[in-house]
Amino acid sequence: MKTLALIGFGNIGKKVFKLVSEASDLSLSSIVSSQNFDSSLPVYKNIKDIPHADLAILCTPSRLTPSLAEDLLARGISTVDSYDIHSDIYDVRRRLDAIAKANKAVAITAAGWDPGTDSIIRTLFEAMAPKGKSYTNFGPGKSMGHSVAARAIKGVKDALSITVPAGQGLHKREVYIILEEGSNFEEVSKLIKADPYFAKDDTKVRQVEDLSEFDSPGHGVWLERQGPGIEGVKHSFEYKMRANNPALTAQILVSAARAALKQEPGCYTMIEIPPLDFLEGGKEENIRRLV
């Protein structure tokens, strides 16, 4: 049985805790959280204090994740994370790759649903129709990464970002914010729209008193690719997902943990991992059942 550390005990961390507790092939040995709560496991405030584990599942905000992963990998603790800043993923992968290899550990980064399982679908669709055109349409649903990014803006007390599909891979952002006392809405709105998370999209910011009426854990994606027609038959590929967002991310992190324990040292994105490795159970049984 491999020992796992859980880093972060928020929305996703709590769901990872539940999944790993129910799993027969994984065992949680410690938790890192800034919050105080009762637990049968030792809870640490700082990752430096945790005892050695085979792997750590990082359920921390994306911006904190790479340096936490570096610290863990440097101790020979493998990591999985759902880092989601698309433009920086390759560079994070490269940084973690060097440290992982030097310390005989494995890192899987960007292991969520997008980036993550959607990336696998995009790759697979391209293998089936190299000359086609793909569109990823998100939502409607709350984006956790974008909500955290909006919350981190100076003057924002709390925020919620909803992704709305606009067709052909475009999407709008609707950001609901509660202002810090004394801060100016126009200034805060400008800062949010200039943030790398929002700069490329049509972003609307609205000031509200209560976020709960806009809050649902549901999210979804519709991924489509059209290839050129051949002999009168058009090639078309579609993938649709609807799920509880943090619950799906938590499940993908746990599946990525299973995969990480099977890889050679280094850092990987999900498209670099054999899909079979994400599953529990024997290789032969799974191949016989799924192929």
Next chain:
Amino acid sequence: MKTLALIGFGNIGKKVFKLVSEASDLSLSSIVSSQNFDSSLPVYKNIKDIPHADLAILCTPSRLTPSLAEDLLARGISTVDSYDIHSDIYDVRRRLDAIAKANKAVAITAAGWDPGTDSIIRTLFEAMAPKGKSYTNFGPGKSMGHSVAARAIKGVKDALSITVPAGQGLHKREVYIILEEGSNFEEVSKLIKADPYFAKDDTKVRQVEDLSEFDSPGHGVWLERQGPGIEGVKHSFEYKMRANNPALTAQILVSAARAALKQEPGCYTMIEIPPLDFLEGGKEENIRRLV
């Protein structure tokens, strides 16, 4: 540039020929076919006569494929095939694995759309919802494997098998046959229904004079998985594909050829291959673009 041999020049083989001829990263060096035709490449009747190649793409009937792959692997020529008899895939994989390893070659078997890319989707859906339930609904469309199997039955002059989705993963087979002179329809029908390709499905056999009116290269699949609901949000995953059947199989074989040239010696099914490896182009560029 890697050299490729094309084994078989039927429906799929001709499309593989076109795809490889247009590719900038692959080069065809020989063809094996029992038919006579003009070609700028050397055409051989027997695989024993082909010069060494890095890899051979097998576009031969499934039942002939494993032993042809064995002969090629024994010469150190890597192979990809779209062997599609689900119940035997694991055993074929095991046979080819030993020979591939002994001769430092790579085999990818069952590389079509089902088994093949559908297998990857089934695996991915299970990684996202381990407790869910998956259904693979085929068609409507011609099944090449089933048509070949029906054609191989004693008394059948020509045959065409159409797969019709019956919901929740069940499907019906409609087999249109032209009888050999002097053979008995009832006997032939019984033999078809008892064949491993048809024995598990609701199979209807119909005698016709002309197959062409039932013949279309279009095929499709609808793959669905439902996971348990969490906090009022149901988890649901769907994949739909519609394509020219031999053209899609040909493309998947070519993508598998690219992947085979990147693997360590041994035999693999598609779910054992990192999806990124199926693509042409640089690793960094593809990760930046697709993750």
